Amino acid sequence: MEQFNVADFECKVEKSITRIKEMLSESDPLLTMIQLYNYKFFRGLMNIEETIQGNTTPFENKLLDITQSILVSNQLIIDHDIEDDFLVEEYLEEIESFYSAASILISFSPKEEIIRYSQGMQFNVTGTLYPLFEQDHFTDMLSPYDQLLQNTFGLTSSNLVNGILAISKHLRSTLYIKFLGDTDGISDEGSFIDLHVIADYFDVEKITKWPKTFIKELSLSRGEYKDFYEDNLSIVTKESPIKYKPFLELDGRFYCFSIDNFIDNIYRSTLRVIRANNPGSSNQINLIQNNLSEEISLKLLKKMLPKSKLYKNVFYKAPVGGNGKDEWCECDGIFIFDNVMIIVEVKGGALSPVSPFSDEVAYLKSLDDLAKNPYNQSLRFYNTYKKQDFIELFSKESKRKYQKVAIVSDIKFVQACSVTLDDFNEIASRIEKTDIIQKSDLPIWCISINDLRVYPELFDSPSIFLNYLYQRSKASKNPYIKLNDELDHIGLYFEYNDYSKRINEVVEEHQDISEVFIDNHREEIDVYMTMKFNSILENADPDNSSCSLSDCKFHKKPNQKMPKTFQQLIDLLDTKMNEELIRVARYLLMLDWDTRENIETFLTSRSRKLLESKRRGVILTPYMPMNYKKENKIEELPVISIFLLHSSNRVFKNETERKRFLMERVFDEDEQTICLVVGINDKAILNKAVVYNIGPEQFKALPFETYERLKTIRMKISEARNTREF
Template sequence: MSKNALPFMDITKLEGNIENSLKKIRRTTSKADPLITMVQLHVLKLFNHLGDIEASVHGDIKPFENKMLDITQSLIVSSNEKTGTGYLDKDEVTEYMEELESLYTSAAIYVNIAQKDDLIKYSQGMQMNVSGTLYPFFEKDHFTDMLSPYTDLFNEIFGITSFDLVEGLLAISRHLRTMGFMEILLDSGASPEEELSKEVFLNLAEYFNVESITRWPKEFIKELSLQQGECKEFYESDLQVMIKEPPIKYKPFIGIGDKYYCFSINNLIDNFYRTVLRALRRKKGSVTNKVNDIQKDLSEELPFKLFKTILPTARTYRNIYYKAPVGANGKNEWCECDGIILFDDVMIIIEVKGGALSPVSPFSDEEAYKKSLNDLAKNPYEQSVRLYKEYMRGGKIEIYQKESKKRYKLITAIESSNFIQACCVTLDDFNEIASQIEKTEFIQDSDLPVWCISINDLRVYPELFDSPSLFLNYLYQRSHATKNPYIKLNDELDHIGMYFAYNDYSTRISEIANEEEDIGEIYIASHREEIDVYMARKINSSLDDDEEASFLDLLIGSAQKPKQEMEFMFEQLINLLDSTGDDICIRAARYLLLLDSNTRDNLSEFLTSRGKKLLEFRRRKVILTPYMALNYKKGDRIRDLPVISIFLLHTSNKLFKDVVQRKRFLLERVVYEDESTYCILVGINNNKEFKKVITQIIGPEQFQALPESAYNQLKINRERISKSRNIQEFE
């Protein structure tokens, strides 16, 4: 939204509205026991979700409902006011929720009309309203990866292993995300219409007792907790309650007396990694350097582990060095890169940052926030651009391994990379800003496409992409979206959702823009809903709760893994090409995935109809070799595609085994002699299933290598076949 948005709103009046709402909210909470208030709000949130299970699964709830436990706990630990010993009645809870909604509405408008950069306003709005960025299905793997390297330090300082730490965290997650509390609540006789007694509320509070849930050492839990009124100087004004990060971001548990409770699971999970590292440093400052060293090693290892899952046959080079011009004088110096991933003709330049995204809110310290964006996005991208430019300068780059301070060993020379992508990875969650930062001043204008992503979001890719060709095609389409000024998405996973929906989603959005004059900006609705539902259902399966899974199946149906919709025969061909593990076959699949939907449908129709006819003629004395050519019309070429010819054969055909015969067969049938053609031979069995595939490139050099007599005979055969063949054409 522009700086002049909502000009009818008086910013001073909005500040007054925020102040008045907070006064009423504090006055309400001061009437009751803070522990009981937190339990009451949890009960309210639970019943609200039961009333709208689909919203619960989607996470599509109002910001004030999403954040009500967080802000209430933050106000309790930052308030010095005396509190009552009872509980809020039903009318007081209703009034409290209405005032929270009013508070968040005023704060949202305030952020939108403030005199700040659009990126800062966007970031502030996201932090103020959004939480729960890691899918719970990944919690075990994520925190095992993130915390295991610190196990000796945890054991030394707190007497707890990283395994115990992760198990306790998962126990809290299961405790607060499943229906366990509902069972206890129903046993107490509670319902949305009835009020409970003080004693019942206090008994229910034990459900949130961190020590009982985790069996962690009390000293460790205390280090992650804040008591009522402990942070009374945290907020300098009422406005800061909404524009400054909450104190519970640093210490997620609330201490009341000698017991410690967890109510906000999203706040805990979102900030747990940095929280425990701060705890280590506070208890023993001398371990800071060791923590930093562990974090550096972790950040350099983890992204490559995830990429290896997506592209298992890729070549990976980590911690590499190369020479490039540096500084004003352009003198060649040794430069470092975190790593390169090579898959066929694709190069992914990886730069990883283990440093923290600034914990402060963008509005409370804009300078610190922008500096962290520089560190986590701008600097790594500029490092990637330097390597990219060096490669493009000669179409080749030599990479080295550092053996000592001045000694470097050559690893290999990289060349023939036709698609190059920069990937900037952060250990901290980068979700609320990553998809926007690619179009800001933090990313310089360059031909090198950039992909900024957090480890949290990178974990989703192996779950959704089990095909290397689809993943690489996604990267290609995403690189176009990066350059499209109309595509401004709220979330990294919206890119995946749009890819599944439209494939070439950049062109789709450009077509919409071209239909209207002076369109300005295009609003793009969220496209991650199917992913959210699928991952929510994965959580249920991981909990092994058949009853709960069946309950959701009955209410909203079963959830299938999101994917790009394709005709069955086309999808079968892509899967077969992928399954070979052969780079050329996978490259052919990538090329086919660049086809538009009409061409894909025509290809599927060809495979279906000609496959049926092929099987009909199989036992007759008729030679039938149906094939088609794509992208061969020189006047109507798709620049990024080569000529592709697809030959449909029975699986028993000798061409799959006889290399010499196959080469001659293809030389006689490719469309042109003077350019390369990707020839895909597909074998279909009697059950109409694709069971064999070979991709062979036929290029000018193979014609030129023939003896003159052989070439002349080949030329005669080509002319004869050309007159008789019927190439299926696509308009």
Template sequence: MTETGNNAEAQRQEAAASLLNDMETAAARMRELIVGMPPQDLLGYLYAQYMLKAMSAQNVGMQPEEPPEPAQPDDLINENQFLLEYVHAVLASDPPPEEVAFDEAKCAELYDTSRKLRQNAMFYAMATSADTKDGAFGPDTADIEYRAKATWVLLRGNRYQVLEGEFYQYVLAPHDDLLKEVYGVGADDIAAGFQAMTDSTRSGHSDAILNMMDSFDAVHAIQDEQGVDLGKAIKIWAEANTGQLAAARSAMDDMFRGGVANVSRHTNLPAELLADLSYRRGEEVEFFAAGSHTGTPYRTLPARKKPLILLGSDYYAIDPCFTRDAGYRALLFNLLQRKPDYKAAFNERQKAMSEAAFADILSDQLPGARVFQEVYYRDPITKQWSENDTLILVDDVMYLVEAKAGAAATIASPALDFGRHAQSVQDLVIKAYKQCERLFKYLASADEVSLYHSEGGKYVEFARIRQSDYRVMVPIGLTVESFSPLSAYCKELPQIVPLLGRHGFVSLSIDDLFVLRRLLPTPGQFAHYMEVRQAMAALRRAHLFDELDHLGAYLKKNRFDEDMANQLKEGADFVMWDGMSFEVDRSFEGEHWEAGPFPTQAFPDEVLKLLAALDASRSPGWLLAESRIRDLGEDGRNNLAAMLAQLRKSLNQNPARYFLFGRDVRTPLFIWMQRSGDNIDWQKVNDKAAAAALLTAGGSVTGIMVVATSGGTYKTAYTFPVNMPGPRSEDNARIYDEADRMRVRAASHAAPRVPAARQMPASARFNAGRNDPCPCGSGIKFKKCHGR
């Protein structure tokens, strides 16, 4: 290393040491401030400040006709979230003092100190990652190490609180009987409790305000009716409404003393379960223990171990963001502590749940799928028997899912031991990847291969499959919990390359599946998203934060993988898109979020009818046809819709119409539209389709048969094979002659005599009847417009 390099490294080390000292000093001061105030009053203040900021962000600087801008994470999440984690840490680490008083000036100092600590933590992440030259993620290790550290400090994963109960209900269902035995409640009740817990922090303040407003309205009504003063009216109301008085007191507690975090009051979870998830005051001994990084966010926050805290006789969920991850892990850990002999059965049930999750949760997206679990085969190289978790075959799409039932997220700090932090992720990802790789190599080892089940120690063949039958093959590593952002970055691991040179490996979590099934409700939508997602997984040095950003980019940009690939081709060293999940995030907000609408890609009605007809028929090849249509951009979709509508409306005069769409692209469509009730002349269909194939760039055409009425009803739609004819011969001369006629008709309209605004798609020009309205949209008959 040069002298200049040595000096730069020394300066970074000195800066890191200074930042660490500042962080430790700030953490110690925060500890003093937090322990010196009543916890309920402090919580009430912090939650109220968060609500005020959220309301301010929604109402300031917005024009009525403009959509709201994304809320700034620094303002709305990180400031309060970071501080709440420290409140939890201090309360878990320090016994309660004898007498303290709330002080708003101390709160102001607490916010200021918290901001400085968080800011220095980010600078520290930069300073301690910059020198990393190589590692688990190759040349990108420094960048990924920084992002892992930054995420450790700032973000706890992109969670939707309204889905907490759904998640818990699914992942706890395998242990329902033991949960009832240990805690007296089963998976459904526990899931409802966790949902109530998150609902309280999500909407507790607004509920409390509405409750108080109703009470005040009732008191003012007594004033008006009886002509008494306010004090007398309150007394009259209280005597007549003892039940509502208790609710009003609870609402006051929710609004001003952190009552929204009181899970003893807002859930029906048993005390034994809450105790297993909670710290008592002063119980935590590691976070502020002497040593390097003491009290800094680069130690493991106590909330990562137990998310609740016991204050007096009630349990509080001070930090709402760790309730999901830490709560799930803490619950299962304590379940096994109470019932250690359940370990073997626990592992088996977790395995079965995680292996079934993909096909189970996404059952609507996988209609008629053949689902095989615990698939065995003899490795052609080692000659040993190998096993894969779940193989799903639907139409011409294959999903191979390797599930990992263990906790995805390590509680090891990336700053104290990035190697261990990264290794926990690698163990999940690489093991799943290698298992998928073995099966893919087996599928490619012969034209047809056999698959087996293990029955009574013997391997019994249950299916034979051909790799050539599957247009899309997606290997997937599935975890119970999300482990963003490293899951998205694992494609940069040197070991992770597209299987068989073309099938990118995708990391997902059960969390992700609950969102995907809502926003991609049809099989065609989901299959196309997985195609795009797989292409993105194979694209190195182009990143989005997590699965929800990938989903948001897809809904907004469609083939966003191609956009990012083009940015790399244009000279970008590294491409990172941020904030793409905004529209997805918004769809899970609000009291009536389930009613939607959820964000979706825009399609003209005519194209939607075609997609619906394909989905209704689900004939072999329907996912291929949907994929080709969904690949189109906005202009392509509009042009296709115009052609479909134009030809459909002419079915009263013509029993059948056809057109070649996108002849110059890689995936052209030959669409034959048949009038409903008329017989299809398949000889004519095949001849015309084969002739059209001769006009395309690559000769590969997807044929779609559409049976419709001129009035707009699509009776059915399905694919049919389009065969490229062999060399010209006497038998196929008619096809070549038809291709020549098509070519001449298309060429004759290459320079239309109408303004550019009335140009029609090249794919439409060669096949419009002379008396039909011109497909260009001019409203003039074809013979007087482009047909001249």
């Protein structure tokens, strides 16, 4: 773009918006919105993923939003008869032309990268919550406001949630086709017979049964915000006027056409209208927000680590201020699982409602509030722990009384997690690489509640989730990894495991590379969420679905790719919900594909030989060591030996027998070895697992004569074994 000229693209934007306004002034707004909805809806039917998730090109994705925004922000004077027909194709061409020029203006703006990137995402992207989670999400988010809603609008939170779900169901499913067929609303030639009959389908009052006073508060009529945009170019740089007022009022009726704009903003919209109509409610709303944001975030994280210790709203002493004096500091949540600690800070505040371009200072301040400040709080906790290798946690009993609840120590991996109520998915994936986040060795995971809901759906294995956090922590420090979406991290992890290493390999393969373009890796997740949601719709009502599952292959839950029996081993270690076994699973998950294949080969071949043997008391050297060779040792991993025995073997029943058995077979008595003993039943299914640590201290504790006998046995086994080297 050496010859890029700002004026040229500003001219293109000006020209397109002028023409768009002219076309809208010549058409009935209700007819226009219905026809544009039809275009988007029937286009979506050709792609099931688009129907539910809205993953379309930007101009199609924001088609309804930009049209409605222009309708409500321009006082269009009509001095001629309105045309019966709306030139959809010509209008779409103009919208596409506008979006193309606007996107280039944003990309080549002289503003700093995070501002350009954020503006581009807000301008082009919509639809941030999977429909699969809408019921749980809005029930969680709106239930605490039940009394305020009743006092202000005579509306219960359950009625509000039911209405939201009804609108979502109306605008996402194929009910629309059934409605058109039942009403005979369209003639054989494709034109509308009765526009008002068709309009009933989008009538918010009829869909939701909400009080009209509440609906009106969330609506804008044509031309009502006539001074919202200063000029045509401000449509590119300013937030949408319909962001918090999603409904379109025409002739005393209220319509909803854009489901994504509605779902993205209805929570904040509801709080705004409560504040506006219930003076004095702000303090109560703020208190509710803070409590529910922490409660939901910790609940979702706990789902993935059900056996972890969770300490909520804990206090600790740390140096604060210029004099470095120890003061009481608060932390929203601390998760401890085995030797892993997750420091959680939750923010219920809002991302700046204005666009990044229209008020850069306000936008950056909101990023500080939602990302920088919670990270600095986590860093203070982390540094306090690191300084003394332990930290004391307290609960606050009264204004000056604190009760000790735990002492945390022996932690090997620490992760900071910053959760926000507001969705900033695309920004979160980039923000950790900016100056907003202080440079340190504490990895940060910034995520919104919308995205956090995805994690328990995909991670039902504590070991895989903890390994993901470890791999993600490496990626957050890799300068080549810049993703457009938080969920791309999951997709990359499922594909490559150590995806930071994979990116580094790509860089090494190509000389003089400064940045790696990483394509979309969340597509498999999108398809899975879509198909699961569609199956729920179809089970609830066979006529109310986005497509027939007989025509659409249901996708299995995305997971990390790994050999079948190796996966069975990880599942076995997870299901025992034992910290030591899950720690071993975490270690095994750090291994590369070739080593996993070696373990797979060992498990399958030894299982076959073990089951073929009629004398189960005979040991067929069924074990393999990993990470014991000094020349290629992985520093992050201990020495691990896997032993495969029949489930009936007495080694599983007698700890003394097991200890002797293992001490005879570990490779090096001078090094700590994690021994994983796995049992297999007659159906070749792995069904038992125990872990035992063998190290120098066990050998040194033996009486001299016992040690000498053991030494002789170890030498014989070493000479006899024919262990394959890995």
